[in-house]
Amino acid sequence: MYSIGANTMNPRSDASFKPINMDRDQRVVINTLTExxxxxxxxxxxxxxxxxxxxxxxxxxxxxxxxxxxxxxxxxxxxxxxxxxxxxxxxxxxxxxxxxxxxxxxxxxxxxxxxxxxxxxxxxxxxxxxxxxxxxxxDTHNARWQPSHDEGQSVLPLHGFGADKTLLVQWQAGASLPEQIYEGGLEMYILAGSFQDEWGTYRQGFWLRTPPGSYHHPSTQEGCLMLFKTGHF
Structure with a gap:
């Protein structure tokens, strides 16, 4: 089972609303476990x-x-x-x-x-x-994973329509992938484990969004499972 920590926090509601993170040319990283x-x-x-x-x-x-x-x-x-x-x-x-x-x-x-x-x-x-x-x-627990062209990475395609692709991605413990380039932008939600790249370290509960043309060189010590979307902006 995938699990996520749930902080018990005081709820708040703002009387006036402003759009949140809608400029998709901007990189956004949110640790949802602290929100x-x-x-x-x-x-x-x-x-x-x-x-x-x-x-x-x-x-x-x-x-x-x-x-x-x-x-x-x-x-x-x-x-x-x-x-x-x-x-x-x-x-x-x-x-x-x-x-x-x-x-x-x-x-x-x-x-x-x-x-x-x-x-x-x-x-x-x-x-x-x-x-x-x-x-x-x-039910992703009973679906068939596929090997990726990059060693140490497996993928489970969930949906595709045109350039819009959604999949689960598993990076094995100790994997260090070559530079990844996302022409259609990238959105990740980390379900388990962690990874790091030249921009930072990201653990379970992190959400990342980067604009079209973004890139990184990811690696992981413990392995990482994430929900991954690209080409949907």
Whole structure:
């Protein structure tokens, strides 16, 4: 099971909203384990905004935490919803999704999300490309990993549409990869382990976003598992 520490912090809500990290030409690094949880419109559901276009609409990337026995009312997402279950069990009227499940709900679909026992999610809203209509439910614990062209790296493709690619990436302990160049930009959320590059060290719970054309030379002592996106900006 993938797990993430959950700090118990005092929630806060700002009366006036300003867009958060929406300039995708800027590099952003956030340690989500040290961020405050902010209340959502549903009681018992908390969020850490990573990038957010508007207060309750537009493009959003967040870490979301459901307390046990919490739910949202039925709602739809005008331009799609992408979810990775980090810990616990997420639910809606269509099924139950334990940690390690990857979900995609296309534009104009709706559901009533909930969690009986609590869960933590990585969520992206309203970012589907036009024509991307695929619904996905992938149990990554029972999916087939593939070797990468770089030694010490394995990949599990989750979704692709045009240049937009989402996958899990596993770097083995002791791996030192050659320079990686991301023409379509890069977004990483670290699920386990850690890695370092010429810009810093990143551990479980870190979220990174770098602009198109970015590069780095990563290595890891203990190994690293991450949710990885590119080409979606």
């Amino acid at each position: 405050n949880w902010i209340p959502s419109p549903a009681s018992g559901v908390w969020r850490i905004p990573l990038e957010r276009e508007a207060e309750e609409s537009g493009q959003v990337t967040s870490i979301v935490r459901y307390e046990p026995e919490t739910s949202f009312s039925v709602h739809f997402h005008p331009n799609g919803e992408e979810i990775f279950v980090v810990s616990g069990v997420f639910e809606d009227e269509f099924g139950r999704y334990p940690a390690g499940t990857y979900l995609r709900n296309p534009a104009q679909t709706q559901h009533a999300p909930a969690s009986q026992n609590g869960c933590v999610l990585y969520v992206k809203l309203n970012m589907f490309a036009e024509g991307d209509l695929e619904t996905l439910r992938i």
